[in-house]
Amino acid sequence: VFGAVAAAVWIGGYRPAIVVALLGYFACDLLFIQPRGEFALGIPRNLVGLLAYLFTCSIIIALGEATRLAEKRASDQRRLLQVTLGSIGDAVITTDTRGIVTYVNAVAETLTGWREREAVGQPLDAVFRIVNGDTRLPVENPAAKALREGSVVGLANHTVLITRDGRDCPVDDSAAPIRN
Numbered sequence: 001v002f003g004a005v006a007a008a009v010w011i012g013g014y015r016p017a018i019v020v021a022l023l024g025y026f027a028c029d030l031l032f033i034q035p036r037g038e039f040a041l042g043i044p045r046n047l048v049g050l051l052a053y054l055f056t057c058s059i060i061i062a063l064g065e066a067t068r069l070a071e072k073r074a075s076d077q078r079r080l081l082q083v084t085l086g087s088i089g090d091a092v093i094t095t096d097t098r099g100i101v102t103y104v105n106a107v108a109e110t111l112t113g114w115r116e117r118e119a120v121g122q123p124l125d126a127v128f129r130i131v132n133g134d135t136r137l138p139v140e141n142p143a144a145k146a147l148r149e150g151s152v153v154g155l156a157n158h159t160v161l162i163t164r165d166g167r168d169c170p171v172d173d174s175a176a177p178i179r180n
Helices: 002-012 016-031 043-086 106-112 142-149
Strands: 094-096 101-106 130-131 159-162 169-170
Touching: 002 016, 002 043, 016 043, 101 106
Parallel strands: none
Antiparallel strands: 094 101, 130 159, 159 169
């Protein structure tokens, strides 16, 4: 019955979980607790059993509801972050700590030629290929430098992005580590 209470709180919240807990107790009381077939709270061991059951269910419901609320808050924050990043007029590419792309906004898609679904999971160097416009030598990945130094890093002048289809696009760029 505890599993059903946990599933109910996870799926529907604390109200359905309370109903499941009460129905579960009544079913178990009628089917398994002596004397069977009747609700006998006058017997001390049955009352103690009910209190222990309700206490355990309360803990399950409280923890489950706290987890549900935390998940909802995290989801809302994630959605807000996605909308904010998608609304920025600059190209935004985020990576994990290993430099693997985790997000590309619409402006970055247009600039790099990579659609988000294709770019996510790729190394940043594959999606954001930059070279010195004069020497054509590769430029150090600003995200790697920002992660290594733990600070905002800008690009040198004359940096050029090589788009997915091979075109040159002059860029002014900065990278900043996102903490926590």
